Every structure is written in structure tokens, then in C-alpha cells.
Amino acid sequence: MKKFLLSASLLVLLGAGCSAATQQTASNPQPAANTAGKTYALVDVAKHNSATDCWMAISGKVYDVTSYVDNHPGGPAILKGCGQDATTIFNSVPKHSGKADSILPTYYIGDLK
Numbered sequence: 001m002k003k004f005l006l007s008a009s010l011l012v013l014l015g016a017g018c019s020a021a022t023q024q025t026a027s028n029p030q031p032a033a034n035t036a037g038k039t040y041a042l043v044d045v046a047k048h049n050s051a052t053d054c055w056m057a058i059s060g061k062v063y064d065v066t067s068y069v070d071n072h073p074g075g076p077a078i079l080k081g082c083g084q085d086a087t088t089i090f091n092s093v094p095k096h097s098g099k100a101d102s103i104l105p106t107y108y109i110g111d112l113k
């Protein structure tokens with residue numbers, strides 16, 4: 001009986017460990033689930049060129065940053081990149097750090113054609 005209880009509690013502990021590991025993976029920033037394989041031409045990006053509809057291409061990837069415009073630490077400066085290939089503008093902001101890079105995947109919607 002003691003042996004049974006011991007292995008049962010071991011199983012419970014193992015289970016808890018696994019679910020903790022799964023939760024950690026789920027909390028990592030990931031692109032939206034429905035973006036797989038999508039590609040956009042620059043003319044598609046160009047249609048989204050306002051503060052209420054802002055897409056930009058950075059290093060070959062397309063981002064819909066509309067919901068980030070109001071949270072951007074650099075304020076409305078982000079609007080300079082809306083509707084275009086903003087790689088040069090984005091990379092030339094001296095204050096952009098690893099933080100800016102790590103936020104980008106949240107807004108990824110596909111690759112630039």
C-alpha cells in the first residue's frame with residue numbers, strides 16, 4: 001500500500017511538472033496563430049497607412065501594429081513607418097533596443113513578397 005501511495009504521488013508530481021513546462025512555453029511571445037504561409041506585396045502594405053490601420057514591413061516581415069500605435073514609447077513617431085517598408089526607419093532609431101525587436105513578433109501577420 002505504501003509503495004502504491006508513493007508511486008501515485010510521484011505521478012502527481014510529474015504531472016504538475018509537465019503542465020508547468022507547458023504554461024511557460026505558452027507565455028512566450030508568439031505570432032498570431034492564423035498567419036502561417038501568408039505573404040503580402042508592398043502594395044498591400046501600402047493600403048494600411050494610417051494611425052487607425054497601420055501595417056509596416058521590417059526586414060522582410062509584415063506587421064500589423066495598429067493596436068500598438070497608442071502604446072508606442074516613442075509616441076506618434078511610429079506613424080512614419082505605416083504603409084511602407086520601414087526597415088531603415090526602424091533600424092535607425094538609436095533608442096530601439098532588443099525590447100523593440102522582442103515586441104515585433106506579437107504583431108507579425110506574414111512575410112513580404
Ligand code: HEM
Binds near residue numbers: 079080089
Ligand atoms: C518604424 C517606425 C518607428 C519609429 C520612427 C519609431 C521611433 C521611436 C523613437 C523616436 C523612440 C524613442 C522614444 C524616446 O525618446 O524614448 C522609440 C522607442 C521605442 N519604440 Fe519605436 N519607432 C517605430 C516603430 C516601432 C515598432 C514597430 C515597435 C515595436 C513593435 C517599436 C517599439 C519601440 C520601443 C519598445 C521603444 C522604447 C525603447 C526600447 O526599449 O526599444 N517602435 N521609437
